[in-house]
Amino acid sequence: MHLKHNSHHLTDKELLKVKEILGTPSKVVIIMHRSPDGDAVGSSLGMKHYLEKRGHTVTVLSPNAYPEFLKWMPGTRSVIDFEKTPSPANQSIAKADLILFLDFNSLKRIGDLEIAVKKSKAFRLVIDHHPQPEKFADISFHNVGSSSTAELVYDFITLLGENKKINKDIANCLYAGIMTDTGSFRFSSTSAHTHDVVADLMRHGAETTKIHRFIDDNNRDIRLRLLGYAVMEKMKILPDFATGFITLTQSELKRFDYREGDTEGLVNEPISVKGIVFSALFTELKDGEIKISFRSKDKFDVNLFARKHFNGGGHINAAGGKSELSMDETILKFLTLVAEYKKELKGE
Secondary structure, three states: OOOOOOOOOOOHHHHHHHHHHHOOOOEEEEEEOOOOOHHHHHHHHHHHHHHHHOOOEEEEEEOOOOOHHHOOOOOHHHOEEOOOOHHHHHHHHHHOOEEEEEOOOOHHHHOOHHHHHHHOOOEEEEEEOOOOOOOOOOEEEEOOOOOOHHHHHHHHHHHOOOHHHOOHHHHHHHHHHHHHHOOOOOOOOOOHHHHHHHHHHHHOOOOHHHHHHHHHOOOOHHHHHHHHHHHHHHEEEEHHHOEEEEEEOHHHHHHOOOOOOOOOOOOHHHHOOOOOOEEEEEEEOOOOOEEEEEEEOOOOOHHHHHHHHOOOEEOOOEEEEEEOOOHHHHHHHHHHHHHHOHHHHOOO
């Protein structure tokens, strides 16, 4: 298996340093971002299994809970949810020799876990594919052109000459990360290299059909009713601005017994409408804050849009943000902005 040209950014010196650090069994902590998605969980657990095969003691930390449909992954039961049990999470960071940050490039993405991380004297390694990274680690294995962090973890293992160590557990976790972050290989981030990686993961035992079933066919019926309600009653399409959006309030989420991950993929519904290039999902959290997901097609850059206007960021075609305003005020702000971006959105 050959890495494509420039698929990694480690100097020879950095590669030697990484090999040296991983050469001695040590205490490793892997941290994923807040509200982890399939890529965060898959890359973290895939890396955990790989490092354990090399004799390291590995603890995986999540800042908060992640969806039920990801909890089939091998190793998921050992993940420490910082929001539920902060003490063991903080203790593991205090004792760590090495901290790996997977699938994010700004410490604000891990919430209050940042406090313990800043006190730690451990060596820090980032593996990530998001644009505009902040520098908070000793070494960064970073490639914006990569489909997912799970793909980068595969590249990282291969770069270390350890491809033979990939077993079924590692392959399943990494496949899940790649599959979810590429929208089942639909998004433009999917490269020929992505498919090469997936083919190799299948050779190492990845159970692809089973994984799609675990992730996609694992719904409670009330979740489907929430999605139906959101599309039927709450979706607004603005053809003049090539934009669509959906809003969901706390009372609506409660009505459909909302659980973490229930609105996964909902932001893609407006953008599936012919002629729509920009879509947003506004979800009211329990504390009143509005969580926002953005998606776009073609050249409209939602990473820049989210960073500039909604204290967020992400990728060119997929990003997130938040608003401290009320839902009504947030939507008013959004509609005003959409009008300002009309030419860009209409490709004029």
